Amino acid sequence: MKIAVIGAGAIGSVIGGLLSKAGEDVTLIGRKPHVDAVNRKGLVLEGECGRIVIKVKAAENLDFKPDLALLTVKAQDVESSVRKMQPFLSSTQIVTMQNGVQSDDQAAGLLGKENIISGVVTFNGQFLEPGKASYSIPFSKTALLIGEPFGNKGNRLQTLSALLNKAIGTDISEDIRAAHWTKLIWNLQTAVPAATGLSYQDSYQYPKVRELTINLLKEGLKVIKAAGIKTADVPGFPMEPIETMAREALPIASTLLKKKAESLGKVPVLGSTLQSIKRGKSTEVDYSNGEIVNLGKKAGIPTPVNSLMVELVHEAETTGKFLTVDELARRSN
Known part of the structure; x- marks a missing residue:
C-alpha cells in the first residue's frame, strides 16, 4: 500500500514517520526545507519513546496515486491543497486530520463523501526545525480517533485502525463529528x-x-x-x-x-x-x-x-x- 502524508508538518511527520518505521511505504509531502532535510539526514522524532531517526521518503509535490492519503495540512489550507493534488486523489481513501469542523465537508465537496474518513488527533506535536519534530504522549495510549463523517462504509475503519495502530494508538469513534x-x-x-x-x-x-x-x-x-x-x-x-x-x-x-x-x-x-x-x-x-x-x-x-x-x-x-x-x-x- 502506498501512503501519502499531505502536509507533513509536526503531526503528519510524526504519524507518517512512525508508519514508515513500522514498514509501510510512506511518502511525506511537505515544504522544501523539511523535505530536503528528511531526504538528506532522515526524519528525527523526539518524545517519550526517546530520540529516533527514521528513513522515510519525502517530496514537495504529490506525483503518484496513493492508496491512502493522510491529509494533515492546516484547516485553512484544505481546499487549496486538495485542488492542487486532486488529479492524483480520485477514488483514493482520504483521512482528514484537521482541527475545527469544516474539513470533512470541504474535502468531500472535491473528492466525494464516499472517499472521506475523519480523524481527530489527540496528541501534541511540535515542529522543531526542518527534518525534526517532537510528540508528547506515549504511543501506547490513544493518539488518534477515526470515524465516518458521512455514515457507515462497511468495515474499512477496522482495516484502517489496524494499519494506523502499527504506528500510533488509534481508536474508532461512533460519532466523529461530535468528537x-x-x-x-x-x-x-x-x-x-x-x-x-x-x-x-x-x-x-x-x-x-x-x-x-x-x-x-x-x-x-x-x-x-x-x-x-x-x-x-x-x-x-x-x-x-x-x-x-x-x-x-x-x-x-x-x-x-x-x-x-x-x-x-x-x-x-x-x-x-x-x-x-x-x-x-x-x-x-x-x-x-x-x-x-x-x-x-x-x-x-x-x-x-x-x-x-x-x-x-x-x-x-x-x-x-x-x-x-x-x-x-x-x-x-
Missing part, C-alpha cells in the same frame, strides 16, 4: 498562548489569564448548547472538566485550570496556534474561536471573549508581537 466539536471547545484555549507568546504552563500561572480562559470556554459551551450541537468524550479531551469549570464559581474553576496546566509536565506546550505564529504562518483561529463567533451570530448569542481572541491572534500573526499579561487583561475588560 470534533469536543476538541474544538478545548482548542479555544490555543488562542491564549498565541496572544501572550507563553506556553500553557506559563500562561496559566496568572489568575487574570485563567479567568479569561474560563470565560472563553464558558462562552463556547453556551453557544454550542444553544445550537443543539452534540459533543463526545475524546481521549485526553473529556467534556467533564469543561462542564465543571463552566458550572463552578471562578476561584474553584481557576484552581482546576491551574492544575490542568501543571499536569502538562515540564516540556513547554505552546499549542498549534502559537507554533504557527512563531513559524510566520497563518493560524487556524478562524476555524476554532472564529467558528464560535459565527455560530453565536446565527444563534443570537454575543461572543465578546472569542471575538477578542480572534482579533488578538490575527494581530500577532500580522505583527509577530505578543501582549504582556497586563496588556491582555486590559484588552479583555
Whole structure:
C-alpha cells in the first residue's frame, strides 16, 4: 500500500514517520526545507519513546496515486491543497486530520463523501526545525480517533485502525463529528498562548489569564448548547472538566485550570496556534474561536471573549508581537 502524508508538518511527520518505521511505504509531502532535510539526514522524532531517526521518503509535490492519503495540512489550507493534488486523489481513501469542523465537508465537496474518513488527533506535536519534530504522549495510549463523517462504509475503519495502530494508538469513534466539536471547545484555549507568546504552563500561572480562559470556554459551551450541537468524550479531551469549570464559581474553576496546566509536565506546550505564529504562518483561529463567533451570530448569542481572541491572534500573526499579561487583561475588560 502506498501512503501519502499531505502536509507533513509536526503531526503528519510524526504519524507518517512512525508508519514508515513500522514498514509501510510512506511518502511525506511537505515544504522544501523539511523535505530536503528528511531526504538528506532522515526524519528525527523526539518524545517519550526517546530520540529516533527514521528513513522515510519525502517530496514537495504529490506525483503518484496513493492508496491512502493522510491529509494533515492546516484547516485553512484544505481546499487549496486538495485542488492542487486532486488529479492524483480520485477514488483514493482520504483521512482528514484537521482541527475545527469544516474539513470533512470541504474535502468531500472535491473528492466525494464516499472517499472521506475523519480523524481527530489527540496528541501534541511540535515542529522543531526542518527534518525534526517532537510528540508528547506515549504511543501506547490513544493518539488518534477515526470515524465516518458521512455514515457507515462497511468495515474499512477496522482495516484502517489496524494499519494506523502499527504506528500510533488509534481508536474508532461512533460519532466523529461530535468528537470534533469536543476538541474544538478545548482548542479555544490555543488562542491564549498565541496572544501572550507563553506556553500553557506559563500562561496559566496568572489568575487574570485563567479567568479569561474560563470565560472563553464558558462562552463556547453556551453557544454550542444553544445550537443543539452534540459533543463526545475524546481521549485526553473529556467534556467533564469543561462542564465543571463552566458550572463552578471562578476561584474553584481557576484552581482546576491551574492544575490542568501543571499536569502538562515540564516540556513547554505552546499549542498549534502559537507554533504557527512563531513559524510566520497563518493560524487556524478562524476555524476554532472564529467558528464560535459565527455560530453565536446565527444563534443570537454575543461572543465578546472569542471575538477578542480572534482579533488578538490575527494581530500577532500580522505583527509577530505578543501582549504582556497586563496588556491582555486590559484588552479583555
